[in-house]
Amino acid sequence: MSPEDPKQADKAGAAKWYELFSRGARDWLRHDEKVREAVRANLPEIIAGGDVINDSARTVRVPVRMLEHYHFKLRRPEEQQGAGQGKAKPGDVFSDPSRNRGPGEKGAGGRDEGEVQLLLEFKIDDIVDWLWEEMQLPNLKARAGPSDETDWTREGWDRRGARSRLDRRRSFKELVKRRGAPGATPTFTDEDLRFRQLARRRQPAVHAVVFFMLDVSGSMSDRDRKLAKTFFFWVVQGLRREYRSLETVFVAHTTEAWEFNEPDFFQVTGTGGTVASSGLNKVREIIDARYNPGRANLYLFYASDGDNSVSDAQDARGALSSIAADACFTGYVEVSSGLSRQLATETGKLFAELTAAGCAAGSYALNDFDDVWGAVRHFFTAESHAPEGARADGPRSPASP
Amino acid sequence: MSDDWRKYIRRIEELAAASGLKFHPVDFEAVPDSFMMEIAVYGLPVRMPHWSFGVRYIYQLIQRHMGHSRLFEVVFPGNPGHAYLADSNGLAENILVTAHVLGHADFSRNNLLFRRCQEQVSERIVEHAANHARQISQAIETHGAQRVEAALDAALALEQHVDIDQLLRRERYPEYLEESRALADDQFRKRFAALEPVAAGTGLEVKKRAPVPPHAERDLLWFVANYAPEMESWERDIFLAVREESFYFYPVFATQIMNEGWASYWHARLLREADFVPQQAYLDAIKCHSDVVRPVAAEQQVSLSINPYHLGFSMWEKIVEREGLEAARSIMEQDDDFGFVRNHLSRELAEELGLFRYSARSDGQIKVLEADLTALHEAVLAPKYNFGAPIVSAVRVRNDGTLELAHDSGVDGRGLDLERSRKVLDYLQRVWRRPIVLTTVNQAGSTLELTAP
Numbered sequence: 001m002s003p004e005d006p007k008q009a010d011k012a013g014a015a016k017w018y019e020l021f022s023r024g025a026r027d028w029l030r031h032d033e034k035v036r037e038a039v040r041a042n043l044p045e046i047i048a049g050g051d052v053i054n055d056s057a058r059t060v061r062v063p064v065r066m067l068e069h070y071h072f073k074l075r076r077p078e079e080q081q082g083a084g085q086g087k088a089k090p091g092d093v094f095s096d097p098s099r100n101r102g103p104g105e106k107g108a109g110g111r112d113e114g115e116v117q118l119l120l121e122f123k124i125d126d127i128v129d130w131l132w133e134e135m136q137l138p139n140l141k142a143r144a145g146p147s148d149e150t151d152w153t154r155e156g157w158d159r160r161g162a163r164s165r166l167d168r169r170r171s172f173k174e175l176v177k178r179r180g181a182p183g184a185t186p187t188f189t190d191e192d193l194r195f196r197q198l199a200r201r202r203q204p205a206v207h208a209v210v211f212f213m214l215d216v217s218g219s220m221s222d223r224d225r226k227l228a229k230t231f232f233f234w235v236v237q238g239l240r241r242e243y244r245s246l247e248t249v250f251v252a253h254t255t256e257a258w259e260f261n262e263p264d265f266f267q268v269t270g271t272g273g274t275v276a277s278s279g280l281n282k283v284r285e286i287i288d289a290r291y292n293p294g295r296a297n298l299y300l301f302y303a304s305d306g307d308n309s310v311s312d313a314q315d316a317r318g319a320l321s322s323i324a325a326d327a328c329f330t331g332y333v334e335v336s337s338g339l340s341r342q343l344a345t346e347t348g349k350l351f352a353e354l355t356a357a358g359c360a361a362g363s364y365a366l367n368d369f370d371d372v373w374g375a376v377r378h379f380f381t382a383e384s385h386a387p388e389g390a391r392a393d394g395p396r397s398p399a400s401p
Numbered sequence: 402m403s404d405d406w407r408k409y410i411r412r413i414e415e416l417a418a419a420s421g422l423k424f425h426p427v428d429f430e431a432v433p434d435s436f437m438m439e440i441a442v443y444g445l446p447v448r449m450p451h452w453s454f455g456v457r458y459i460y461q462l463i464q465r466h467m468g469h470s471r472l473f474e475v476v477f478p479g480n481p482g483h484a485y486l487a488d489s490n491g492l493a494e495n496i497l498v499t500a501h502v503l504g505h506a507d508f509s510r511n512n513l514l515f516r517r518c519q520e521q522v523s524e525r526i527v528e529h530a531a532n533h534a535r536q537i538s539q540a541i542e543t544h545g546a547q548r549v550e551a552a553l554d555a556a557l558a559l560e561q562h563v564d565i566d567q568l569l570r571r572e573r574y575p576e577y578l579e580e581s582r583a584l585a586d587d588q589f590r591k592r593f594a595a596l597e598p599v600a601a602g603t604g605l606e607v608k609k610r611a612p613v614p615p616h617a618e619r620d621l622l623w624f625v626a627n628y629a630p631e632m633e634s635w636e637r638d639i640f641l642a643v644r645e646e647s648f649y650f651y652p653v654f655a656t657q658i659m660n661e662g663w664a665s666y667w668h669a670r671l672l673r674e675a676d677f678v679p680q681q682a683y684l685d686a687i688k689c690h691s692d693v694v695r696p697v698a699a700e701q702q703v704s705l706s707i708n709p710y711h712l713g714f715s716m717w718e719k720i721v722e723r724e725g726l727e728a729a730r731s732i733m734e735q736d737d738d739f740g741f742v743r744n745h746l747s748r749e750l751a752e753e754l755g756l757f758r759y760s761a762r763s764d765g766q767i768k769v770l771e772a773d774l775t776a777l778h779e780a781v782l783a784p785k786y787n788f789g790a791p792i793v794s795a796v797r798v799r800n801d802g803t804l805e806l807a808h809d810s811g812v813d814g815r816g817l818d819l820e821r822s823r824k825v826l827d828y829l830q831r832v833w834r835r836p837i838v839l840t841t842v843n844q845a846g847s848t849l850e851l852t853a854p
Contacts, residue, residue, distance in 0.1 A: 022435065024454065024455065026455075027458060031456055032455075066460075071825060072558075072562070073791065073817065074817060075816050075844070079760045079762055080760065081761075081780055081783070083756060083759075084707065085754060089769065090757070094766075
């Protein structure tokens with residue numbers, strides 16, 4: 001729209017600037033951006049709560065209040081006086097349900113600011129990205145050791161091939177090269193065509209299997225379980241960043257062990273004592289039955305209150321080291337609400353031995369939801385520092401039974 | 402929207418002028434509902450960007466979706482005035498709204514408070530605000546969105562804290578105390594004067610620096626802009642821009658009952674006298690009028706707030722009926738809502754309108770209180786005192802640049818909301834850049850100090 005062109009200007013005049021641009025929407029966006037910044041700044045606290053995890057969707061819902069731009073205001077009085085209008089006599093008493101909804105103050109326009117809650121959805125991938133940035137977690141490299149997995153990859157060119165693999169650029173270059181010679185045909189001939197070829201090659205293992213093992217004996221409270229669930233959830237998110245496909249296996253145990261699907265897993269309550277070896281043996285069994293350690297990256301995370309029966313120590317040690325030999329990493333979280341024994345338990349000792357033996361293993365005590373982030377960070381830092389090739393694809397067997 | 406209503410503008414204007422309204426010319430413009438909503442949110446057609454307007458915008462959207470509010474017009478005083486009409490208005494609504502707008506135009510040209518503020522802010526507030534907005538966009542480009550936002554956070558948080566009794570363009574405090582303290586006229590001085598008449602006459606007089614501020618200063622925007630130790634000039638400009646807009650908003654705020662009542666009175670009266678309006682449009686307009694000035698929503702028996710349109714309208718009708726139009730005009734010129742309600746909301750009228758006082762407990766139980774006219778006046782006016790804000794003044798700047806603020810809890814009756822006040826101090830601290838101390842009282846009435854940082 002130039003002033004030299006009155007016709008144009010006239011036409012443009014039909015659409016006023018305010019039809020093309022909304023300041024309200026601009027400032028609204030800025031508000032939402034600020035909310036997101038605030039959420040991001042407090043992310044660990046907000047999502048450690050555990051309730052926000054939306055299992056099916058890849059999102060987390062965080063209820064947020066609208067931001068308030070603060071002004072000096074008087075303290076809210078015990079009794080607020082006001083003026084109204086209508087059919088009411090002195091002494092009449094009635095109740096206004098809208099008044100006890102929240103601590104929001106009546107704004108000048110009579111609108112009750114602070115009442116509206118936004119439910120912001122965050123993509124888990126975004127959150128994990130933020131967290132990794134925020135917590136300076138290392139970006140783990142996929143343990144791309146050689147594996148039995150093979151796949152077709154593109155490799156080389158040939159004069160024959162399927163039409164769909166015709167490499168046009170390459171073919172054109174051939175044409176150009178050939179045309180340089182005197183007396184050459186200026187159009188494409190079959191000689192010029194080049195087709196991409198495929199070859200079978202061994203692939204790095206890009207598949208991961210994560211075993212979550214949970215102690216559901218009588219001594220584990222609901223809260224302990226929830227702590228474990230939150231921790232497991234974020235572990236999966238962290239590993240997902242790394243592996244193209246990720247499978248989870250849930251094993252619960254008391255003195256016996258069972259495999260569960262995810263929803264049931266966190267509901268299970270058992271009674272009786274804790275025998276860690278039963279769970280570990282179950283894991284071993286599943287690995288042997290279903291997975292080839294040469295093809296998949298195995299992880300084991302075990303959550304327990306640590307009260308393993310003393311007589312089980314020997315069996316558990318054996319089972320654990322056999323798993324550790326095949327796994328990329330084994331982790332242990334001790335959910336001991338209130339008790340700060342800090343890993344001085346039977347199970348704690350088992351894992352400590354494993355770490356001492358040079359295995360990729362780690363332990364962490366989880367007392368509160370605030371600790372979840374510490375634990376996640378701990379494991380992922382430990383993970384990335386684990387020596388290259390810790391995966392037992394060689395003869396390196398750290399713990400001989 | 403069809404432009405049918407435009408042909409009525411001239412005739413309504415003539416009718417209004419014949420009825421004694423004196424107004425500056427008004428530019429009428431029909432705009433989409435979305436823009437009407439923005440004007441309502443920002444208070445001005447073009448105004449500085451800030452996220453807090455985004456919050457209001459969301460609330461406004463919600464209200465509109467719930468069908469609570471519908472905006473017919475927004476008018477800005479000035480010469481010429483600017484009136485924006487929703488282009489979804491029907492013919493009848495527009496006729497009514499045109500008359501209503503002329504009522505406002507008459508009010509804003511003649512009411513003393515409006516005149517005083519317009520003399521200072523100029524009659525072109527719409528253009529001024531647009532200028533401020535442009536100035537701030539430029540600041541964003543030069544200094545970055547975050548720094549500008551920090552300055553706006555502070556300035557807009559203090560937008561009510563201006564001193565309307567002072568001039569918009571106000572002089573800084575005198576730097577020195579007026580009476581330079583003469584030295585005692587003792588024996589020594591006499592002898593000294595006899596020896597060195599020149600030195601004794603000039604050199605020994607001590608000029609004393611005046612304290613800053615010399616008295617408790619309520620105009621925080623002005624004070625900060627002028628006396629902040631380390632503020633940058635563009636930040637001062639932002640403070641002064643917000644202050645100028647506050648000077649414009651104050652009369653709108655402080656005369657709302659009178660102003661809306663006056664406009665409603667005149668739209669009703671002009672409509673009655675406008676024989677040129679077609680019958681059907683007249684009926685529709687009357688219906689629209691009664692919707693606007695009804696005291697409580699149709700389905701309700703009781704409302705816990707007072708519709709200023711209805712209250713003002715009823716009061717003006719009564720005044721004109723009893724005292725005549727001349728008297729009503731002079732009340733319109735001289736009063737603001739405080740004088741208007743206290744002097745002219747009589748016991749009979751309050752009863753007739755069914756006004757009452759109530760007290761609401763935090764659990765939602767509401768009790769209607771005894772009829773008491775004076776207390777009713779104050780209950781109506783309470784949200785309007787001091788531009789709707791607690792009285793907070795700057796009382797001292799310490800030698801290290803620490804700003805001391807004090808809240809006048811004696812006048813306000815109770816202490817500040819501590820959590821909010823702390824946040825405001827945080828905003829302010831980012832531009833004052835030295836510590837800030839605010840004194841107020843707690844629940845028990847004992848003095849309390851808030852500090853930032």
